[in-house]
Amino acid sequence: MDFLPSDEETELAGLVRRICGDLVTKEVLGSHGEGGFDRGVWDALLAAGVLEAGWLAQCAALVEVGRTLAPVPYVTAVASGRGDKVYALALPDAGLPSGFAVHDGLLSGSQTAVMFGAFADAFLIPADGKVFLVEQADVRAQRTVDHADAALVELEDAPGEPLDLDPELLRQRMTVALCAVQLGVLESALHRTAGYARTRKQFDHPIGSFQAVRQRLADAYIDVEAVRLTLWQAAWRLSEELPAAEEVATAKYWAAEAGHRVAHTAVHVHGGVGIDVDHELHRYFAAAKRIEFALGGATAQLRALGGLLAAEPA
Structure with missing residues (x-):
């Protein structure tokens, strides 16, 4: 595995960084609990041809999306390979079965907290070992910790078009795409926190000079690097069509x-300002917490990993 970014990865990441840096403003992000999707930012990205690049370049671009908290359905477009509409992927958490089933060619079931479900033009639904494209669903918007883009998606005898997509591969791609966004979120949060620690003073000294603060920042740096390395290992294996x-x-x-x-x-x-929901740092905290649990949190992933390891032949 070559950890050095390719020219394509570097160029696409730079392009997405410029577009999001210019267009993702406080007004676009909205107030606490609002927003979730900005059509203008998404149309600008699509017009720049961002979805035409390869998988690894898309992961590099998703890191930039995380850095700016851009309210766009980039993660679902990259995971599904479909950008002609806003698609929502009604995927279960790791280790759980799909909430949908097929009876007589029609789909029924439900899935809660579907990312971008509140704004989706169509849905990708895993059921009975296949992925179905569903145009019409009963959608009820749900408020999440960071944005109001999620929804409870319910189907009752809904028609669906079977697609040439593997549901497990779709889940893996969506999971890795979320990890890429999380890397950008955490990098930006750490950068902002380190900057704050250099300028905020107590007892006439920057708080970054205190041992306890330095240790917290050092631990956070190591954590971010762990996210980076494991993300790119998983992304590379998917790009090579290897078991991942x-x-x-x-x-x-x-x-x-x-x-x-x-x-x-x-x-x-950040102290007191760190719990102010109107402070920019709160957006990063909320985004990180949402991604923490999306498609299964740490415990769910360990259970899934344990099951995979136990199934390997001795």
Whole structure:
């Protein structure tokens, strides 16, 4: 495995960084609990042809999406390979069966907290070992910790078009895409926290000079690097069409566990402003916490990983 980014990865990441840096403003992000999807930012990304690049380049771009908290369905477009509409992927958490079933060619069932479900034009539904494209569903928006883009998706005898997609591969791609976004979220949160520690003073000294603060920041740095390494290992194996179930579970474990620790470190070092929901840091805390549990948190990933290892022949 070559850990050096390719020219394609570097160029696409730079392009997405410029577009999101220019367009993702406080107004776009909205107030606490609002937002979730901005059509203008998404249309600008699509017009730039961002979805035409390869899988690893897309993961590099998703890191930039995480750094800016861009409210766009990039993660679902990359995971599904479909960007002609806003698609929502109604996937279960790791280790859990799909909430949908097929009877006489029609789909029924439900899935809660479907990312981008509140704004989706269509849904990708895993059921009975296949993935179905569903145009119409009963959708009820749900408020999540960071944005109002999720929804409870329910189907009752709904028609669906079977697609040439493997549901497990779709889940793995979505999981890795979320890990990429989490890396950007955590990198930005750590950068902002380190900057705050250099300028915020107590007892006439920057708080970054205190041993306890330095240790928290050092631990957070190591956590971010663990997310980075496990993410790219899983992403590379998927790009090479190699078995990647163990690597994907490992990457999501670190995205969840490190996400929890880094998010809380950022809040604690910021002190009182760290719990202000109107402060920009709160957006990163909320985003990290949401991704921590999306498609299964740390415990779910360890259970999945344990099952995979136990199934290996001695």
